[in-house]
Amino acid sequence: MKLTEAEWQIMNALWHKHPATARDIMDRLGDRVNWAYTTIKTMLTRLVEKKAVGEVKEGNTSVYEPLVSQQKARLSAFRSLLDQAFDGAVGPLVHFLAEEKQLTAREKAELQKILEREAQSKGE
Amino acid sequence: MKLTEAEWQIMNALWHKHPATARDIMDRLGDRVNWAYTTIKTMLTRLVEKKAVGEVKEGNTSVYEPLVSQQKARLSAFRSLLDQAFDGAVGPLVHFLAEEKQLTAREKAELQKILEREAQSKGE
């Protein structure tokens, strides 16, 4: 499930609160972007075609609902980045993060702790 | 410096070894993609326009060289991903990584190892 930039905006709004109407989304995105109402509708239509979003009519108004989870979309985006820019491996990414100082010591510790817990509970 | 998918392919090849001719790149990418020579040339031309790549003629053949570092391109891609899919913060990404069951045990182990090494060598 590959999303475009604009589609991410819509999906983020939808994940944040749903179901939602086009108008809801427009309000939610108000500070971020300044799209015409019809632009948002177009995006939603495309997302429905892609089966990323479900649409149900209530009266004459459509109500939308995400069909793909944020987790799933994130995974897909993450994998793409990895494949494209980091030789498809986590290693180079982590190295990069370390060098870029994007991770604070605290974040590193946190990640480590969670990974340990994971490894233990799964015994892998 | 935003690169498209195809452009990443070219850039990866260029970073791997440079300077390089279009033919070199084509050979290097041979197993990955199956582009016509002119496709690669088109990509290179666009990258030169974008100032991501430098071009120097040797005889009647162009030799190319990256003008943006891999590190820089990676940073830009990483930031885009973060902004787009992870609320612009490292925190959610870290959580995602930790929770994501799709990461192989191997990737997790690798991640952990690197973090440990990092933590040690930096003493933070």
Add this chain to the structure above:
DNA sequence: TGGCGCATTCTACAGATGTAGTAGAATGGC
């Protein structure tokens, strides 16, 4: 010196993406 082979530049073109206008249908207030 006429090709052969490889390089270059130009042009093309379909599909994806961002962005939105327009027209017609439905709804709510008076």
Add this chain to the structure above:
DNA sequence: GCCATTCTACTACATCTGTAGAATGCGCCA
């Protein structure tokens, strides 16, 4: 019942991307 508002469906269109063919140029060998 009629008008203003608001929604939907359809259409438009410039740009960007992926992909490549055609035409043309140049060096080298027989």
